[in-house]
Amino acid sequence: MPPRKTCITYHEKFIQHDFGINHPFRGNRYTRAMEYFERKGLFNLPNIVLVKPEPIEKEILFKVHSKDYVDYIFRLAELNEPYDMDTPTSKSIIEALMYIIGGVIKAGEAVFKGEFERAAALGGGSHHAGRDYGGGFCLFNDIAILIEYLREKFNVKRFLVLDYDAHAGNGTSDIYYSDPTVLFISIHQDPLTIYPGRGFISEIGSGEGIGYNVNIPLPMRTGEEAYLYALKEIFLPLAGEFKPEIIIANGGSDSHFADHLGSLGLTAKGFFKIARLIGQVSDEVCWGRAVLLIGSGYNIQVLPYGWYALIAGIAELNISEEDIEDYYPAPQNPWQNINEVKRIVKELKSILAAYWSCFR
């Protein structure tokens, strides 16, 4: 079988998305990933199309962010001043972000219009940015910008966001906390042990959006099997009951066992399985419309393998998990924590049962 018709958005300008020496977020993530993709012959495969995005206009940011916040970030960038200790700004970074968000919109629009079945937008997934704040390497929430773009242009009524980044997506969560049109599911490392200290199972949304904010916090050293167990137990039934019109998923390679910022236990094969699962669910519930926003990863050796595995999974390349390479051999005694994960899943289901019949 040929791969699914998949668009991958990338532009040479992305390399300017670089937070400087001694920062874990460097612009070489893009070039290193692209070099590996080329080496694997990704762009020679049928149905895989590399798309160079146009930059967005500043006004697009106002779909999600307040004018005051956007103007503030642009002023900081003029002065080369950081937003906070972790999150620098500069004109060059902002220019890169305009291209990256252009890619995210292009990817989502192409899938929604049916030009492509699947899409992967490199550099997307700035999930720590809220309407009026940034942080955690994020300035503008491209996930929400895509949602608002699709809502306005195509009148989309139901979005499912699956945030599989190692960190909880607090910005996305805040933006949609009382909005029942966006089912937000975040699977991440226990917030007691990692930035941003948010994403507990008790955070379930408010007002009309109660029950539409779902957090799956996993203990440090959760292994692949336990991770996938939790994902399947929560994401699959919810997607089936919610019936989104599109699945937007975000996360790069920071759930890998060798990542320098995260302490979860996935391998590159795990990323392949996650992306395959997202693709399968999208076939079942939303005509195969699935978009991955792939940006994180803080072990530059691992990152190209993790990102490739995600793309291979979502594009359904004609390979098996055995063909997925990793930079490091898989740990001999993979971390698991299955019993603790089962307990968390059970507790979460009992909380969500009030809002979802699939858990009753």
Ligand SMILES: [Zn+2]
């Ligand atoms: Zn992360």
